[in-house]
Amino acid sequence: MEEGRFQNGGGLGVKVMTDEQMEMLRKQISVYATICEQLVEMHKVVSAQQDFAGMGLGNPYCDPLLSSAVHKIGSRQRWTPKPAQLQILEQIFEQCNATPGRQKIKDITRELAQHGQISETNVYNWFQNRRARSKRKQSAVVPNNGESEMETDIESLKEKKTRAEDSQPDENTTPMADHMYFNSPDIGFDQLMGKIESPGPGSCIPYWQMEQYDLFG
Amino acid sequence: MEEGRFQNGGGLGVKVMTDEQMEMLRKQISVYATICEQLVEMHKVVSAQQDFAGMGLGNPYCDPLLSSAVHKIGSRQRWTPKPAQLQILEQIFEQCNATPGRQKIKDITRELAQHGQISETNVYNWFQNRRARSKRKQSAVVPNNGESEMETDIESLKEKKTRAEDSQPDENTTPMADHMYFNSPDIGFDQLMGKIESPGPGSCIPYWQMEQYDLFG
DNA sequence: GTGCTATGAATGAATG
DNA sequence: CATTCATTCATAGCAC
Numbered sequence: 001m002e003e004g005r006f007q008n009g010g011g012l013g014v015k016v017m018t019d020e021q022m023e024m025l026r027k028q029i030s031v032y033a034t035i036c037e038q039l040v041e042m043h044k045v046v047s048a049q050q051d052f053a054g055m056g057l058g059n060p061y062c063d064p065l066l067s068s069a070v071h072k073i074g075s076r077q078r079w080t081p082k083p084a085q086l087q088i089l090e091q092i093f094e095q096c097n098a099t100p101g102r103q104k105i106k107d108i109t110r111e112l113a114q115h116g117q118i119s120e121t122n123v124y125n126w127f128q129n130r131r132a133r134s135k136r137k138q139s140a141v142v143p144n145n146g147e148s149e150m151e152t153d154i155e156s157l158k159e160k161k162t163r164a165e166d167s168q169p170d171e172n173t174t175p176m177a178d179h180m181y182f183n184s185p186d187i188g189f190d191q192l193m194g195k196i197e198s199p200g201p202g203s204c205i206p207y208w209q210m211e212q213y214d215l216f217g
Numbered sequence: 218m219e220e221g222r223f224q225n226g227g228g229l230g231v232k233v234m235t236d237e238q239m240e241m242l243r244k245q246i247s248v249y250a251t252i253c254e255q256l257v258e259m260h261k262v263v264s265a266q267q268d269f270a271g272m273g274l275g276n277p278y279c280d281p282l283l284s285s286a287v288h289k290i291g292s293r294q295r296w297t298p299k300p301a302q303l304q305i306l307e308q309i310f311e312q313c314n315a316t317p318g319r320q321k322i323k324d325i326t327r328e329l330a331q332h333g334q335i336s337e338t339n340v341y342n343w344f345q346n347r348r349a350r351s352k353r354k355q356s357a358v359v360p361n362n363g364e365s366e367m368e369t370d371i372e373s374l375k376e377k378k379t380r381a382e383d384s385q386p387d388e389n390t391t392p393m394a395d396h397m398y399f400n401s402p403d404i405g406f407d408q409l410m411g412k413i414e415s416p417g418p419g420s421c422i423p424y425w426q427m428e429q430y431d432l433f434g
Numbered sequence: 435g436t437g438c439t440a441t442g443a444a445t446g447a448a449t450g
Numbered sequence: 451c452a453t454t455c456a457t458t459c460a461t462a463g464c465a466c
Contacts, residue, residue: 077461077462078441078442078443078460078461078462079442079443080441080442080462080463081441081442099453099454101453102453121443122442122443125441125442125443125444126441126442128443128454128455129441129442129443130441131454131455132455132456132457133440133441135455135456136456294457295445295446295447295456295457295458296446296447297445297446298446316451338447339446339447342446342447342448343445343446345447345451346445346446346447348451349451349452349453350444350445352451352452353452
């Protein structure tokens with residue numbers, strides 16, 4: 001990717017990494033965490049069914065320390081505007097009901113920075129969301145009166161399905177891989193499972209494969 | 218951690234961490250890996266027993282956690298890249314940091330189609346977005362100082378550490394624990410992952426193994 | 435502690 | 451390409 005270069009003065013006491021690398025790491029850990037969770041859940045279920053077995057195994061997966069530690073690493077906190085910042089933002093939003101330009105964003109960011117940590121992206125997102133939600137709310141309030149109105153609000157966007165040929169909502173729409181975000185990293189999990197799951201006879205479809213069959217049926 | 222994604226209002230896009238922090242991280246991951254291993258083993262045993270015991274259990278696994286990730290079955294209209302597809306896309310993007318030509322798009326599409334429904338437009342859009350966002354992030358990280366800060370010394374990086382993060386709520390809570398930045402090769406992620414992953418050889422490499430970063434430089 | 439709501443963030447797609 | 455839109459995900463905060 002981009003600048004992946006850093007030169008930690010060779011074994012100094014510090015390492016450096018880019019945002020992307022950081023993000024990558026976070027995801028990796030997140031995946032790991034989730035996989036563990038899923039494994040644990042799965043094991044619980046399976047174990048429950050075997051009243052006779054596995055009791056001598058102890059509980060290797062109940063490590064509070066571990067989970068707390070990982071949570072810290074694997075979770076991201078999101079920016080929360082401070083009252084002062086919010087007030088300013090709202091004020092600006094009132095004036096120009098549109099997303100400010102890049103420069104404007106910079107300015108706003110700089111100003112808000114005086115009240116607490118904030119980034120341009122935060123500001124950008126804020127306006128994007130603010131606008132989108134403001135709009136949505138508005139159109140939601142007028143659903144029954146002008147339901148036949150084609151150009152007003154919601155419907156106009158709903159009918160945007162112009163390129164039907166492009167996005168087939170069918171098979172590819174694997175719900176499990178929903179979003180590249182790994183709070184539920186299904187990826188890798190099935191593969192992982194593939195390793196431990198070797199019952200042989202395809203008598204039952206393991207839940208981690210279910211989705212492929214039960215998508216629309 | 219989140220801060221990482223963007224231009225931290227003027228900060229540079231890198232994070233730093235001490236060896237100590239690194240070590241801690243590594244340990245945490247190590248523990249996780251071990252736990253995963255144990256869980257896998259355990260599951261193997263349990264599963265095997267189940268086989269003998271008469272496995273017509275149907276779908277014993279109904280992990281609520283998992284299903285939550287699988288929700289919204291029939292309600293997606295836009296294409297969502299699957300992990301496998303994403304992995305490939307990222308890989309390609311890494312190579313040619315530019316939008317592929319028409320023919321290239323076709324090829325890519327064909328390849329990705331093996332992993333799920335997809336159209337050329339999807340691919341095209343993906344590259345457009347990927348590039349635009351990558352760019353934006355980059356420029357945001359290096360706003361006025363066209364020169365890469367990384368070129369400088371570790372020393373300077375250390376200094377910047379104070380302001381290295383951007384969207385933390387702020388000064389308060391866990392000032393440091395939240396910033397466990399990783400960069401070291403000391404812990405081979407791929408190897409670690411390989412332990413629990415081990416998919417078929419030719420199969421796809423899970424996204425978390427994408428070694429797109431030259432961490433070990 | 436369970437669930438709900440508001441909202442920050444991520445991202446596919448559309449528009450200029 | 452650069453911006454913007456629409457939609458969705460995930461979580462902080464709060465009610466119960």
